[in-house]
Amino acid sequence: MKHILVLGSEGFIGRHVVTAAIQQGHHVYGVDIADKMPAAYNYEKLSLLSADIDLFLSAHPFDIIINCAGSGNVGFSVQHPLTDFDLNTRSVVFILEAVRKHQPAATYVHVSSAAVYGNPHTLPVTETAQLQPVSPYGYHKWMSEMVCREYAALYGLRSAIARPFSVYGPGLQKQLLWDLFQKASRQQEIVLWGTGEETRDFIFVEDAANALLRMGTLETGTSTVYNLAYGQPVTVRHAAGLLMESLGWNRTIHFNGEVKEGDPRFWQADISAIRAIGFEPSVSLVEGFKLTAAWLLSLKESQ
Ligand SMILES: NC(=O)c1ccc[n+]([C@@H]2O[C@H](COP(=O)([O-])OP(=O)(O)OC[C@H]3O[C@@H](n4cnc5c(N)ncnc54)[C@H](O)[C@@H]3O)[C@@H](O)[C@H]2O)c1
Known part of the structure; x- marks a missing residue:
């Protein structure tokens, strides 16, 4: 059993x-600026951009600190x-x-982003690839x-540093x-950005969470970097069709052919390091x- 602090809990x-x-049986403490829902863990509401974090860490010892706070919005960063730099x-x-x-003996797990790669020249992208971000978000990560x-x-x-690709699952209300x-709830015909042939490498959020915990238990490591992804590219067109199928909805999906500012085009991760x-x-x-669609449908029913 470890004492784990989750920032951005x-x-x-x-x-x-x-x-x-x-x-997994660990003792968990959460920190965030949000108001806490009732839950089975200790919680402190504070901003990481204040002296509060210094006071907090001076009073509570941890084995592992996992930083899931910050901003994960490319468009916002532009x-x-x-x-975005502050966050x-x-x-x-x-x-x-x-x-x-x-807490100099604690292991710090940092959630960076695949956005640091920008538009990689070679796929699958390895952790040693040249970093060429195409957004303020990518530079700040x-x-x-x-x-x-x-x-x-x-x-x-x-x-230990994680570079998640596209994390998805229940609870994600963006991307x-x-x-x-949202569009499919309102319309029969949907228009999305891009050509549909862009690729993403999705990782289910429970897998991402387990990978971060695994990184936290490493006994060695000085800022070792790990891609977090499933390791398989999927076109946006295929992902959109699969979501409609999982929802049981029949919709026509068009692509506007325009590239969204800051969005990389093709992504596939090499995940041999985390393996x-x-x-x-x-x-x-x-x-x-399927799990994501079930959650989305439950949201719709509760509205
Ligand atoms: N979701 C993805 O696909 C993805 C992919 C790559 C990287 N990431 C990174 O993972 C991290 C978490 O992403 P997410 O999707 O869970 O984002 P999120 O916005 O759902 O969660 C971020 C949390 O950080 C908290 N927070 C923000 N500012 C804070 C502050 N000053 N003090 C304390 N807490 C603060 C927010 O209240 C929020 O609860 C981000 O750093 C993001 O860049 C996410």
């Missing part, structure tokens, strides 16, 4: 990490680069400075990884599947889309 990925950690980079300095002062490296190299902090569901530490994604795309 009330967000999409954070909630699933909390659930998985409790299921419109508000400074806010995705500056907050990491606040956290690691407090870890350095109060890259800088956040540099902060982890800085604290590992200069202060010996143990950290492709959510937008598609090498004993993690294997277990939820197939078909199964994961």
Whole structure:
């Protein structure tokens, strides 16, 4: 049993990490700026961009700190680069400075993003690929990884960095599947961005949560980077069709042919690094889309 702190515990990925950690028998503490729902774990409402995180870590010892906070919205980062920098980079300095002062023996698991790769030249993309972000979000995640490296190299902090590709599942109220569901709830004919031939590498959120927990239990590691994905490319057209099928809805889907600013075109991850530490994604795309569709339909029924 480990003492695990989940930062951003009330967000999409954070909630699933909390659930998985409790299921694995760990003692969990959550931190977020959101108001907490009743749940079976300790919780502190505070901002990571304040001195509160220093005070908090001075009082509560942890074995593992998993940072699922921040902003995960490319479009928002294009419109508000400074806010995105605060949420995705500056907050990491606040956290690691407090870890350095109060919890230097803890393992810090950082959730970065595949957005650091930009439009990769070679697929599947490995962790050693050249980083060429195409959005402020991608640059800020890259800088956040540099902060982890800085604290590992200069202060010996143990950290592991995850680069999730497209995480999906119950609770995600943004991105492709959510937008598609919203449109399909209202219209028979749907128009999506792009050509439909763009590819994504989806990973079910429970798999992503288990991978982050696995990374937290590594005894070694100085900012080692791991792609988090299923390892199989899927076209946006196929994903859209599969969601409609999983929902049991018959809709006509068109693509507008326009590239959305900041969106990479083709993605497929090499996941041999995370496999090498004993993690294997277990939820197939078909199964994961069924679970997601069931959740989306339950939301619609409760409205
Ligand atoms: N969802 C994906 O597909 C995906 C893919 C790659 C990377 N990521 C990254 O994973 C992380 C989590 O993503 P998500 O989809 O769960 O996002 P989310 O928005 O659902 O969750 C983020 C959480 O962080 C909290 N938060 C924001 N600012 C805070 C602050 N100042 N102090 C404390 N808490 C704060 C929010 O209240 C929220 O609960 C983000 O860093 C995102 O960039 C997500």
